[in-house]
Amino acid sequence: MNWNFQEIQERVEEETQGILSAQDLEAFRIKYLGRKGMIQEIFASLAGLPDEQKPLVGKGANELRSRITAVIEKKKTEIREKENQARHPLMDITLPGVAPLAGHRHILTQTIDEICGVFERLGFTVQEGPEIETEFNNFTALNIAVDHPSRDAFDTFYLDKPDPKNKGRYLLLRSHTSPAQIRIMQKHKPPLAVVVPGRVYRPDAVDASHSFMFHQVEGLLVDRHVKFSDLKGLLTVFCKRLFGDKIKMRFRPHFFPFTEPSAEVDISCYICDGKGWLVHSPSAKMSLPRDPKGSKGCSVCGRKGWLEIMGCGMVHPHVFEAAGYPQNRYTGLAFGLGVERIAMLKYGVQDIRIFFENDVRFLEQF
Numbered sequence: 049m050n051w052n053f054q055e056i057q058e059r060v061e062e063e064t065q066g067i068l069s070a071q072d073l074e075a076f077r078i079k080y081l082g083r084k085g086m087i088q089e090i091f092a093s094l095a096g097l098p099d100e101q102k103p104l105v106g107k108g109a110n111e112l113r114s115r116i117t118a119v120i121e122k123k124k125t126e127i128r129e130k131e132n133q134a135r136h137p138l139m140d141i142t143l144p145g146v147a148p149l150a151g152h153r154h155i156l157t158q159t160i161d162e163i164c165g166v167f168e169r170l171g172f173t174v175q176e177g178p179e180i181e182t183e184f185n186n187f188t189a190l191n192i193a194v195d196h197p198s199r200d201a202f203d204t205f206y207l208d209k210p211d212p213k214n215k216g217r218y219l220l221l222r223s224h225t226s227p228a229q230i231r232i233m234q235k236h237k238p239p240l241a242v243v244v245p246g247r248v249y250r251p252d253a254v255d256a257s258h259s260f261m262f263h264q265v266e267g268l269l270v271d272r273h274v275k276f277s278d279l280k281g282l283l284t285v286f287c288k289r290l291f292g293d294k295i296k297m298r299f300r301p302h303f304f305p306f307t308e309p310s311a312e313v314d315i316s317c318y319i320c321d322g323k324g325w326l327v328h329s330p331s332a333k334m335s336l337p338r339d340p341k342g343s344k345g346c347s348v349c350g351r352k353g354w355l356e357i358m359g360c361g362m363v364h365p366h367v368f369e370a371a372g373y374p375q376n377r378y379t380g381l382a383f384g385l386g387v388e389r390i391a392m393l394k395y396g397v398q399d400i401r402i403f404f405e406n407d408v409r410f411l412e413q414f
């Protein structure tokens with residue numbers, strides 16, 4: 049018998065195209081590699097061939113067998129993959145999509161960004177300072193006397209690591225962001241205008257309005273002729289941008305060791321509009337300010353009509369001295385505000401603890 053390997057090869061290739069299932073493949077295997085298959089038949093025919101043809105035909109049969117074996121392996125994988133895909137489709141584009149859960153900034157981060165954004169648009173830059181501070185930066189350089197109660201271990205978290213630069217003194221968790229003032233002034237010469245957001249720590253018992261950790265934004269502006277009127281103007285613009293143009297403000301004299309003069313800033317209560325009292329209106333389903341007769345006190349401002357939102361003042365000369373600035377050359381203004389307090393006022397949040405509980409039902413609202 050004469051074997052035309054070229055032709056057989058072409059036929060094999062053609063048949064390969066038609067193999068679509070495991071059954072097709074098995075039939076193909078039996079046809080060529082089976083006990084009564086073509087390869088066997090070729091080898092069986094060798095005996096009847098003239099001697100000079102035997103090696104050629106033997107070689108052709110061997111080649112054909114390895115080609116067919118390779119084809120079968122390849123098809124086997126293809127069919128298995130096709131079956132897998134049918135069982136677990138990668139994607140059904142006709143199904144409605146599943147929206148991925150998108151996260152967003154925490155309400156406190158949003159509030160910090162909003163506060164800093166107002167000052168950035170006024171020309172301030174944003175900087176940060178470390179949460180682990182030296183006693184020097186947190187107290188001494190800020191003109192806070194050695195016997196000041198805020199230095200007490202009841203009011204400040206001291207760490208058991210001593211300050212390497214100051215023997216006998218310990219490092220602490222900063223109790224306000226004001227030590228950043230010292231770091232910035234030690235590094236930069238005026239004119240400077242910076243805001244410093246960050247965490248601060250105080251060993252307060254945790255309740256609806258206290259947390260052992262909260263956030264502040266510190267502000268510092270130093271130049272040659274900074275005046276108290278600049279401080280008033282700046283903070284008035286800030287409060288109006290944050291709480292709206294209708295808000296009224298007052299600067300109440302106060303004391304901070306690191307500013308002189310110092311003040312606390314109040315804004316008129318946005319709930320009772322500065323009146324201090326409310327009357328419940330069932331038709332409007334809300335409390336509205338009305339005649340004080342028969343009214344109840346506003347619980348947001350505690351009948352005061354004012355909400356305290358920050359501390360501020362003109363930088364004390366002792367602070368400039370501690371930062372290494374020459375005497376009598378510069379004046380400056382500083383302020384510090386509590387982020388949680390601002391967010392609570394702005395969004396009507398009643399309990400500070402809810403900011404830190406990670407309850408998505410609360411966080412999703414902002």
Ligand code: PHE
Pocket residue numbers: 223224225226266267304307359360361382383384385
């Ligand atoms: N550091 C003060 C506080 O924590 C706030 C403040 C900052 C007051 C800057 C005046 C100037 O209460």
